[in-house]
Amino acid sequence: MIGSAVIAGAGIAGLSLAHELVRHGWEVTLVERAPGLRQEGYMMDFFGPGYVAAERMGLLGRLRELSYDVDALTYVDERGRTRASVGYARLTRALGGRLLSIMRPDLERALREAIGDAAEFRYGDTVKESAERGDGVRVVFADGSGQDADLLVGADGIHSRIRHHLWGAEEQFLRYLGLHTAAYTFGDPEVHAALAGRFVMTDTVGRTLGLYGLRDDRVAVFAAHTSDDPALPADRRAALLDRYAGLGRVVSRALDHCPPGEEVYYDQVAQVEVPDWQRGKVVLLGDACQAVSLLAGQGASLAVAGACVLAEHLVAAPSVPAALPRYQDQWRPVVVAAQQVGRRGAEWFLPLSEASRRQRRLMLHLMALPGVSRLLTRTLAGRTPPPR
Numbered sequence: 001m002i003g004s005a006v007i008a009g010a011g012i013a014g015l016s017l018a019h020e021l022v023r024h025g026w027e028v029t030l031v032e033r034a035p036g037l038r039q040e041g042y043m044m045d046f047f048g049p050g051y052v053a054a055e056r057m058g059l060l061g062r063l064r065e066l067s068y069d070v071d072a073l074t075y076v077d078e079r080g081r082t083r084a085s086v087g088y089a090r091l092t093r094a095l096g097g098r099l100l101s102i103m104r105p106d107l108e109r110a111l112r113e114a115i116g117d118a119a120e121f122r123y124g125d126t127v128k129e130s131a132e133r134g135d136g137v138r139v140v141f142a143d144g145s146g147q148d149a150d151l152l153v154g155a156d157g158i159h160s161r162i163r164h165h166l167w168g169a170e171e172q173f174l175r176y177l178g179l180h181t182a183a184y185t186f187g188d189p190e191v192h193a194a195l196a197g198r199f200v201m202t203d204t205v206g207r208t209l210g211l212y213g214l215r216d217d218r219v220a221v222f223a224a225h226t227s228d229d230p231a232l233p234a235d236r237r238a239a240l241l242d243r244y245a246g247l248g249r250v251v252s253r254a255l256d257h258c259p260p261g262e263e264v265y266y267d268q269v270a271q272v273e274v275p276d277w278q279r280g281k282v283v284l285l286g287d288a289c290q291a292v293s294l295l296a297g298q299g300a301s302l303a304v305a306g307a308c309v310l311a312e313h314l315v316a317a318p319s320v321p322a323a324l325p326r327y328q329d330q331w332r333p334v335v336v337a338a339q340q341v342g343r344r345g346a347e348w349f350l351p352l353s354e355a356s357r358r359q360r361r362l363m364l365h366l367m368a369l370p371g372v373s374r375l376l377t378r379t380l381a382g383r384t385p386p387p388r
Helices: 012-023 049-056 060-066 088-094 104-115 161-167 189-195 236-243 249-256 299-316 320-344 354-366 372-381
Strands: 004-008 027-032 043-047 072-076 082-087 099-103 120-123 127-133 136-141 146-149 151-154 174-187 198-202 207-213 218-226 265-272 282-284
Touching: 004 012, 004 136, 004 146, 012 027, 012 104, 012 299, 027 146, 043 049, 043 104, 043 299, 049 060, 049 299, 060 099, 060 104, 072 088, 072 354, 082 088, 082 354, 088 099, 099 104, 127 161, 136 151, 151 161, 161 282, 189 207, 189 218, 189 249, 207 249, 218 236, 265 320, 299 320
Parallel strands: 004 027, 004 151, 027 120, 072 198, 151 282
Antiparallel strands: 043 099, 072 082, 127 136, 136 146, 174 218, 174 265, 198 207, 207 218
16 A cells, blocks of 8 residues: 555654655655754664664664764772673674664664655644544644645654544553653763773662763763652752762763753653554554653664554555554564563662662673573563564
């Protein structure tokens, strides 16, 4: 089938779907609330089904150009002493060499470049409302203009407006996992040099802050901490300065560079569980229906792969109504499995007790043994098959 689609959300999932649909002759319009490609985000380990999908999409060459060489993941105490470390070469071998470390904005950039002018982009805009009309759907944008399409896709993230309008309030679909997360970047040649090609994480209980060097002497900060309240703070910067104080000199220096709150990525850590991803000729994609959380470590990978699955069914099916149930039937079990992996690995990611912290150290030391790294990596990664 060849048709037309309006995709709400030009993030990883929306861009991946657009890339695949335009390759098969579809007319695609992407609607994105942000004024352009987003710059905020953190470093990701890109592996699993998304890696396989990106290879099939012809994107791996560009992704390798934008990726970073990481020597090791190192956990340090408040004095900067190494408490545990694992070489990335070992992790890469455990995943059969199919692992990239890439910033989230750079993955979106590669997808946007690959699409070029083959799709229409409406940045700084949103979908105001939609209504089924005949064989398709009528979409009205925030400026009052409208467009008819065969399909409307809600790929607008964990706090999806499309899902809110057609499925209901987000509280019924979000599973809060008891954490907040934040990310920002800053320039500091001295801190950049001290990192020496490593991911450096604090080996701490209930909170962790990580640092890694980017290009041009810039440093990226990733933070996560426990919180009983899912509500986000009014002042993001103040919240970070308060929550991560006392973690050592390098962390203190990173906090000194924390930008104003509006420039900090900050959100709750949650999963999205939606029983039915389809409403007529409207379907959900990516974090809008399948957020696995950073605990699972495969959100971007599953966003790319899930978009490819949806595209495959849309192209192969005789109609949109025929394609959407097949997409959900194939992809939902993969998402559920990844979400379970994320929940099981929560205390590995962020220990909540001294006992859990010691257990993580032991597991990282064991990864130096032959065969153990492959077993532990597969356990943490879960078993998520690539799209067919």
